[in-house]
Each structure stands twice: as structure tokens, then as C-alpha cells.
Amino acid sequence: MITKPHDHYREDIPGRADVADTPELLDYYAQLDALKTGALWTVANKIEPWHPKSASVPTLWRYRDLRDHVLRSVDLVTPEKAGRRVIYLNNPGRQDVSAAVGWLYSGLQVMRPGEAASAHAHSASALRFIMEGSGAYTVVDGHKMTLGVNDFVLTPNGTWHEHGVSAKGSTCIWQDGLDIPLVNSMEAGFYVVHPELRQAVTHPVDDSTATWGGVALRPQIHGAAGTWTKNYSPLFKYEWAPTYDALQRMASLGDSNPFDGTLMHYVNPLTGGPVMPTIGASMQLLRPGEHTLAHRHTGSFVYQVAKGRGFSIINGQRFDWQERDIFCLPSWMFHEHANASTTEDACLFCFHDLPVMQSLGLYREEALAENGGRQPVA
Amino acid sequence: MITKPHDHYREDIPGRADVADTPELLDYYAQLDALKTGALWTVANKIEPWHPKSASVPTLWRYRDLRDHVLRSVDLVTPEKAGRRVIYLNNPGRQDVSAAVGWLYSGLQVMRPGEAASAHAHSASALRFIMEGSGAYTVVDGHKMTLGVNDFVLTPNGTWHEHGVSAKGSTCIWQDGLDIPLVNSMEAGFYVVHPELRQAVTHPVDDSTATWGGVALRPQIHGAAGTWTKNYSPLFKYEWAPTYDALQRMASLGDSNPFDGTLMHYVNPLTGGPVMPTIGASMQLLRPGEHTLAHRHTGSFVYQVAKGRGFSIINGQRFDWQERDIFCLPSWMFHEHANASTTEDACLFCFHDLPVMQSLGLYREEALAENGGRQPVA
């Protein structure tokens, strides 16, 4: 029998495992293996790395490359057969879990006027960010939200939800963001198809924003509905216009964040915390010519260019982007963002797993110390 | 020696004190008194009432009665001598503590263009609600806020603050709301005059709203300033326009609260909780012709009519109000509000001690069961 080497993770550093294979040890390892055990020192340096090395690959998906393929799915499959017509982003390092980056899934979905997907619920949490088209809507637990470009909508863990496009609208494409890979990895995924495949709209259209979308206001709601006990935001739709307005006002103050420009996190207005426990989202404005400093932190991030053009440098690799492009940032990679225009601002939408990193106490951050805080580009 | 009767709180109900005075007992009470003690049964029924009986008197202060007196103070005293030119509301039942109702203080302050009050800090929490004039501003810990009619501004416990009117403005009148009586009653009042009587403006004007005044957004602030550890809102100014807009949108949904009409609480956007730990504030819209049902609850409330005209019925007494009038609602009194116009909405600003009642677990509420939920008017 040929035994595979066990000592290939050795490190000659005090406090680290550094045990050479010997015939006696190899025999011992075989006995341990038979007992469904192993010797820690054969894997310790592998499972206790000095710092994170992400399996995900920084990747840019150009919308001009993807758009035709997305639209073509309309002709290739029906919503009934496909469930949803979605082209998902398949990170080269995460194909085993169908993730765009880390434990985050993302896809581009297309729907024609008059179409609607069937209603379902799952323990994955989801958001939709509208990329193009008019007349899109989402129904969440009886609340119907109309959606325009750069709006996004939540469909949290456990809610009945369905998407559609009004017969009077145009073909819509949006980006889905979900934590499906995370939920699967936690072995906690449940899926239910709505018994009638459609849910009733039981509230006035867009009541979610009319109720919860004020500036620093909390409605006094009568009765049991007045007490929200869910762990996600009661505001399901976040509109582009007030968000962009807020970013412009803050940017006008003149002192943007050196690493993030002008960045606003979308929050649950009842708590000030993230919109859902597993997925956070933000919109970020880069002023004309702004180029942020490089830093790195734990967490996985999917960006969509909501406005403008520019580039990001991720671990020394430059990615040029323009409106509607999507790119990802894996954990613990240095990154900086630049607006390539000297006259127009640029906006990046982002969703990420920071709420997870923070709940679990795993967030860490570090500025690039060398080179004036800017990465050399390979 | 004539001993005062000790048995005048007797109640002939099982579980309540019902002890008649006797010579032996009166002698005993005198001995207890000498030891700085007393017999509980002589006061038990007094200090353990069946339900709250407020010492405050429901009162309406008509602005047309007060305005001239407020303006006249400009000629009678200087800001330097008076500290602040304020006419305070002196509830007939709370004159001992200079309160408008319960433990809440309120007053009307006037300032001419170019005037400014000296800077100070105190452990009372305060808010200002602008009633008339242009050019008013407040500075809180180096943040300058410009203020228009129906805006309100916080000057929380411990902050350096000062008020003024721009030289280009007009004479301004605003309402002050403070918890001075509460803080005094808790024996926790501290007061400090700013060593230079003026504080520097160290941030861009109106940076508070530009930073914290977005819709369900939290700014990513760099460095130590990014972590807010105070127990009050980082948003100091709440503007009328977005508030009224939010109320109109919510009112348009059609299902207002039977007891409150369409009511929004102003909140700390970082927590969703009250703006300060001791004072809450809300704005309430009554649709044309709307007349709410009667209920009562603990807590003390000061209302100002921000818009429109109507009436409120408090414990069977009707108070007719119009724009800029102020009235108070004492604890545990039935109340209902009505908009007297059939075409225009009416708005009531309110500040109150609900945050205190809720922190201390003392909030209770009860709907009027009789008479279809409407009070007969005396």
C-alpha cells in the first residue's frame, strides 16, 4: 500500500507543526484513520493559516458581454419550465457551490411584460436590484412593490415572494443577490412552493415605502401589526431617488471616507442595523476624479455599477467598469476604487455578507501601509 | 397638643387600609414620628391609588393670546440679563415645578435678527420647534443647523448648545421643550456656562441632516467618529418638508390608526428608538374631517398645532385649537382629536415622556369602551 505523504504542510517555525513522516508515524496515521480520526499536526498548518486566502477569484462580468445571453434565455426556456430565467455568475474558484464570490450567489434574471414567476418561500434571503426595463414588481407576503431602475427590493428568509412585469411595462432585467451558498453550507435550506403558485396582494401597492420610508420616522401602527418582531427590515423597497439624493448631499460636505468615498449602508429603519441578518447592502458615490485608498477586510462583496464609469484595483489587478457591469471582491484582498470621469459622479451598488462577519465576530480590516496607500498594478 | 387625624384615607374594602384613630394609636403615631417613621396604614391608600390621578390640568394656550407678550419681552429684557427671553407655560397644577404638564417644561422664546444666546450645557434634554420667522439657527457641539418653520432641533443632555437668528433673518419665535422638571425631580441637574460664551462651528452647516437624514441609510464614517456611542440621536434636526411628505404618503394608504390618525414618531436613525432617552416627539396628521376614538394612557404630552384647526376632547372637556396653539394632555386622561376642516389636513406636533414611561415599564393604555369610543362633552 502506498501511503500519501502527511508532512507536506510542515513549517519550520516555533509554535507550528513540523513533524516528518516516519514509517512508525505512517502506521500510526493509518490506525487513526481507521478510527475516523487523524493526527492534528498533519493538517494543523493547513487549517490554521496565518491569514485568509480566499478561494474566490476577483472577477468582472461586463454587461455588454452578458446582456444578449440573458435576453436569449427568453426564447430558450419558459418561466414554467425554468422556474426562473436566470444566468448566474459562476466564480471560477467557487463553481462547486455556484457562488459569485464567497458564499454569495448572484444572477441576472429577465422577464417580459405580462410574465410572472410562481410564488415560493425559502430560508435563503434575497434581494433584487433593477438593471433595466419598466413595470417590474415584486410581491412579498402580500405587499406589492413597483420597481424602477436602481431600486432594490428584499425578499427575506421565510417570506412568500414572487416577481413579475406589468403587461404595460417593458422587458426587465435585474440582478438577484442571495445567500443560497451560505444557507446550504450551514445545512439549513428549506424550500416551499406556494400552494396556489400565486399569492394575493393584501395591502395597498407600495405601502411598504409609504409606511416605513420616511426620514427618521417610525409609524404608530395600531394593534398587533404595530409590533414588528422579524429579524429583517419592514421596509422592503429601497428607492434610487432618495438614496442618490442623500449621497449627493453627504458628498457635498466635502470630507469623504478615504477608503470608501461617500458610502451609505441601507438599513432596517426599526433598528438601524442591516436589512437582513445575512446580507447587507450599500450604495457608494465616487466624486468626479475620486480615487480611494487601498485597504482590505474580511467579507465577500458583489458590486454593480449603478452609474458612471471607472476602475477598481483588487490585489494589484485593475478592473475597468462601466454602468451595469458587475464585479466581486473576495475576502481579505486589497482594493481601491476610482471614478474615471472628472465631471460626473459614479455610483456602486454592493451587497455583501458583512452582517454575518459582524455577528460572528470575524470582521477585520487593514489599510495598505506602503506606497502611499495605493497598490501597484501588475 | 391637637393631633391631626391619621385615618382620613380609610377605605372599607378588603385588602385596603381601614384603621380608625384611637388615643393609643395616636400616641403610637407620635412616637413613630419622633423616630422619622410612620405607620404605613395611615398613608397606604393615599400612596397606592387605584389608578393615576394627574396633578396637571388640561390646558390650552392660544397663540393669539401669547404672541404679543412674547414679543414684548424683546423690549423689556436683554438676552444678556435674561439669559433667554422665554415665556414659559405654567400649568395651574404644576406651578411648584414650573411645568407645562407632568415633568415637562415648555416655553416660547423670541430672538431678533443678529441676536444670539450664550452657549451652555446642562443635563436637561431639550428640543426647539420653530413657530415663526426666518434665519433661526442652533449650534450643538460644533454642528450648526439652520431652522425653518415646523422644523425642530435637539440639544441633548450634556451637549454645548446655543441659539441665534441670522442678521439677514426676521424675528423668530420658537417653542422650547425640556425635561427640566424631571431632571430636577431626579436630583440630577447640572449646568455649565461655556467658558467663552460662544462655541466654534467646527463642521459644515447642516452636516447633521446631510449625514444622517437619508431614508433608511447609515453613513460609513471613517475613524473614531464612525462609532456613535451616545444615547441620543446623531441627527439633530428634523425637517418639516420630508416629515409632512411622509405623513401624506402614509395617510394616502387609507387605513389610519383609530386613536392617532396618521402618526409618525421621530426616531434616532441609528437605533429606531426615541430621539433622546427622556423626551420623545411625533408629528400627527388628521385627514379632513377625521375624528379619532378616545383612549387614555400614562405619560405627559405637549401638543403644538403645526397646521390646520380642530379640537381635542380631554376627559370630557373640549379644546378648540388653530395653528400655533399649544395644549397639554396629562397622564391617564381620555383624549380624542378632530380635524375641523373637511378639505385641509391638520397636523399636531407633540413632545412627551413616553421614552421614560417605556424604559421604566410604566406605560399602560386603555380604549374608551362606552359610547362608541367617543367622550360626552361636558
Place this chain on the structure above:
Amino acid sequence: MITKPHDHYREDIPGRADVADTPELLDYYAQLDALKTGALWTVANKIEPWHPKSASVPTLWRYRDLRDHVLRSVDLVTPEKAGRRVIYLNNPGRQDVSAAVGWLYSGLQVMRPGEAASAHAHSASALRFIMEGSGAYTVVDGHKMTLGVNDFVLTPNGTWHEHGVSAKGSTCIWQDGLDIPLVNSMEAGFYVVHPELRQAVTHPVDDSTATWGGVALRPQIHGAAGTWTKNYSPLFKYEWAPTYDALQRMASLGDSNPFDGTLMHYVNPLTGGPVMPTIGASMQLLRPGEHTLAHRHTGSFVYQVAKGRGFSIINGQRFDWQERDIFCLPSWMFHEHANASTTEDACLFCFHDLPVMQSLGLYREEALAENGGRQPVA
């Protein structure tokens, strides 16, 4: 008409009110008074003091003075007529509200073997600390707790509760601590007599400590009872033995708190916070010969000597105490405690309104800077 002077709170300090009475102003004040208003500058310096000046008087109640009077009440009144046979502590500065100090009520209650008080509920929160006797018990919402000397028991806001002494016990005296004055001042007091004057015991005796009294343990309770949503502790009884044991262990570490000796706060084990939202409690050990440094802070405190003898200095006045004596500490008075024994430790039980001061953001603290941190005694 003789008008009372309005200018007796004048202070000749920039930023403070300093307005002399004039005939014109006195006339103006009279007009304001008729409108239920006043001029702030006539009362500003009164209602905005530089620092707290407590109305309460530091007071020591010697148990040897009180005990006979407490016992005598047994012969003077029946529980049926008196409700409860309690001698309450009547602070000379707070007789208007029957308080021992600040907004805290305290009294000594006596009960003979076989007696029981009627069951009731109120919105005041209460605790009982056993001073002498055996066989005492309290029933709270169907949970019966047996009580020994130096144990204390909660009867929180809204709970049905009743007290008694087993027929096999001896005459018991305990100290009651309540927030009745606070609840009255907040105009939030409700009182209900139990419809049957007695409640059923629906759980095993002492199940509260058996369930919640572990060391850093939370029971997994099945069903709805597993979710505790009250704002007070589910542990109702705090026993002396484990408390004294914990204090001794901590004291043995050698580094006691300079201002507090070795002090433990009793907590709600579900939250780590205070036992009730309005009343906190602590037990404090002074090692043989220990004499703490002086500091002052806001909040009102009632102490009972659970063990030993010593003295406390409060705003320069010395109070010598021994086991079972009670004394109070008013807000913002310097205080230091000393154990008079060089061989035995001393323990002070205390209940106070720190939870209120902290919820409302009114807690402040200051060490005595002069004289090596020790007060000169008058």
C-alpha cells in the same frame, strides 16, 4: 396688591438670569400669570441649578430604636384592617411623598407565624429583604419562595403577590423596598386587590431558584414558557449563602474597588441587567478594617447592614451602624464606608434607583479630589 418679589433667584454671572424687578416688569409678570405663563428669567436659576441639591436628608434608622415599635404593631392592628403592618421610614425632607430617600419608599413589616397578607398587584415594583425570623415566604404569580435571613425576593410591577409566615415559623420582620413615590410622581400607579384575596401556588416551591439560580446557566424550557418577555428577572429570590460566598471569593483576590470595596450587583440572569427596570440591588463586603475613598454620584440609595458594624460618612457627617441598621444616601452627596472591625468582614445590602438614572442618561460620578479622598468629619 402686594406682589411677591420675582428677582430673588438673580445671579450676577454671564449666562445666568439677572433681572431686577421694576414696576413695569411686575405688571408684565401679573399679565403672564393670568395667561398661565411666566417669565423664565424669574425662575431660570432656580430650575437650572449648577448641580443637584437633594431634598432628602442623610438619615440613619437604628434597629434597636425601631424593633419594639415594629413588634408593637402586631398588637395594635390586624393585617385585615391595616392591609400590611408596616412602619415606614419617613425621610425628614421627603415627608410629602412618604419616601425614605429620593423616590424610594422603605418600611419594616412584621408578621406572626400562620399569618398571611392578602394578594394584590400594583405598578410599583417591590423587593423584600428578610431581617429576622424563620418561615417567611412570598408567592409571586403562583411561584412560592421560602425566605431566610438576608435573602431577598422580588415582587415586580404587575405581578400578583402575597407574603406570609409558616405556622411552624417564628415572628418575621423584613424590610420592604418599593418605588411607590417614583411611580406616583410619574402618575402611573395602578392597584388591584386579588379577586380571591389569595392566589394558588401553581409551581413547585422554590422552583424559581432551582430553575434560574445556577452559575452562568440558562435552562432550556420547553414551549411558550421558554421565552421570557418580561422586563424583570425570572429569578425572584436571591439567597444570602451563594451571595456571601461569591463576595468572599472575590474579596480574596485582594484588589477591591477603592470606592465600593467588594460589591456585587444582583442581576437578571437572562440579561445581566438590573433585577427590575426601576430598582437595582447590591450586596457589598468591606474587609476587616477596610475604609473606602469618598465619591459622589447621582441616584438615591437605601442601605441595610446585613452583617458586622462600621460607619459611613455622608457629606461630612458620620453615621455609626451595626447589624440591621438602615441608612440612606441622597443624590450627589459624598460618601465613604468603613468596617469598624479588624477581624470580621461587614456587609451592606442596598437597593437604589440606579437603573432609572442609567436608563434616563442621568448618572454622573465624581471622586473627592481633596484630602487624600477622605472627607473631614464635621
Place this chain on the structure above:
Amino acid sequence: MITKPHDHYREDIPGRADVADTPELLDYYAQLDALKTGALWTVANKIEPWHPKSASVPTLWRYRDLRDHVLRSVDLVTPEKAGRRVIYLNNPGRQDVSAAVGWLYSGLQVMRPGEAASAHAHSASALRFIMEGSGAYTVVDGHKMTLGVNDFVLTPNGTWHEHGVSAKGSTCIWQDGLDIPLVNSMEAGFYVVHPELRQAVTHPVDDSTATWGGVALRPQIHGAAGTWTKNYSPLFKYEWAPTYDALQRMASLGDSNPFDGTLMHYVNPLTGGPVMPTIGASMQLLRPGEHTLAHRHTGSFVYQVAKGRGFSIINGQRFDWQERDIFCLPSWMFHEHANASTTEDACLFCFHDLPVMQSLGLYREEALAENGGRQPVA
């Protein structure tokens, strides 16, 4: 080119993907693949399962099988070369991530009298549960804890920690429990060796329990140390004696939890929450003859038999255990536990990832409805 089939996850159910491969679609899929994308409907049914199917295999590790191998490691490797002499539990379904179950790592570590491991820190959270021997100790951030059998100690994320056995002790074996696989999967693992390989003991021995190990007590600590801002418990050591005592007292009440017997969660005494944000722990007592009902829930669990003997049925498979055996429970598997003795109680220690499941909103639970709530055994 042979294209692999894409349609093997088809389900003929409305709302699920059911698209057959066609040449045109296979060509389309190839084009998508080249763009680092895929068609969701080819994987949707795979990544959105109806309910969790754990990759982990229910496994029992008998201590009588493992103990000799653990002891033998003493002769085979030095602590210096091995880092730590640990035999880890390698779940057949999780060998890729060296996990005992789910994302949890566990191993058995041995140390001889006088030995000590080098100090390090990492972003994994850890606990140690003592299985046999005397004289074991752990140092965490300068706090030294002495450890006896069935005690356990925390070494939270980011703390400097090291383990050893006193020269006067005996050879010790303990179980390590860590979230290394989880932290690696979140790409958030950092590791640092202490610059001096040893840390100084800067506090009195066992100060952690003397300070924080009281019953429902919180120490008043002077100065900055009085404010604990970490996200883990300040109590590092949980002792067997008070835990077993608490379980016995609760069990004596007679109404154990049908699914869990008498179970206590170890908590952070400052919050009542789990001991660390990623790992929870509990001790569970089964009364003589007790056999719980079957239920299933999400989350991964590692059990160690602290006392007694019995069996557990996991998804229909029976595992007989005795003192010191270890077994695991994967997510969403039915399980029930039985004490095989009719005279002695049995105790199961457990660590798990419930804090993660609850933070992320992924906890679900279901009782077995059939067969009287008991599983048929295969």
C-alpha cells in the same frame, strides 16, 4: 467534445426547474460557461433543496478505542514539533475540512505533568473540556485557570492562550472544540504565535470564576476594566460542581423538557447569551430511565458523555454510549436520548453552533409526529 448532462437535477413539480437538455441548450450552456456564468435552471433544484441534507455522518467515537492512541502520541511526537499533541475527530463526510460535524472541529489532546504548549492567538474560537487527569491549566490573556474533570474553559477569538499541566499533576486528556472549519469557510482565519511563546500570568489564579462565577451577580469593577466590550463571556471557566448541582436541583422539580430532559445552556453572565458568538455549550441531565422524545433542528452538535451510560437514536440509528464517549449530531436529523440506568443519572456535555444559527436566523425545529414521537430503530 462530450458535454456532461445538465438536466440531472430536473423535478417535474410546478415551481421547480424541469428543463431537458437539447443541442441548442448545450451549446448555450457552453457559451455561458466561457463567460464564467451558468443557467440557473441547470442547478436550481440542487442548490435549493426542499430541506437540509447534511454532509456529515452521525458518528460515535468510543473512548476505549481512542484513549491508547491518544496516549501513544506522547511518545511519538514532542509538543515542540507537533505544536499540540491532538488526535482530531474526522467525520467521514467532512474529511475535506477536518471537521467532527458540520463546521465544528474537535480533538483529544494529551499533556504530561510539567508540559506546556506555546502561547498563540487565532480568530477561531475554542473551548476545552477536561476528560481525565489533574493539574491541567489554561492561561487566557493573563488569567490562569486551574481545571478539573468535566470543567471547561473558553479561549475566545483573538485571545492569547496556552495550556499546560502542573508538574505536580498527572497526565491529562481533554477535548478541544473549535470553529476552525467555520472560520476557514468564512475566509476569516488569522493565526499569531506569541512573540515570547509564553505569556505572563497577570491576575490571581482563578480570578475569572471568583469575579464572574457568582449566582446572578455582577461585580462592580473599578475603572476601565469595569466595562466589558468583548463579544464573549468574561467568565472563562465553567466548573462541573455548580453545574451538576444546578442540574440536580432543576431535575428535582420533576417537569423535564420532553426533548432535552434537564438541559442548561452555559451563558455569558453579562448578557445571558452564549459564551462565544460562534460556539454555544450546554450540559444535559437525563434522569434514571429517562428517554426523550425525538425532534430535529438545524445546527451541528458534538456530545461528550460526562457521566453515566445510555444511548441516542439519530435518524433511526442507535448509538450506545458510556462515560467519555463522544458522538455527533448533524443538522436536521431526528434524535432522542436515553439513560440506560434506572438508578443513576447521566449527563451529556455538548458544544454546537446554535449561536450561529440564531444570529443568522437559520434555526428551525420540528418534533417527530409519528410513532408516539419515538423513532423506529433500523
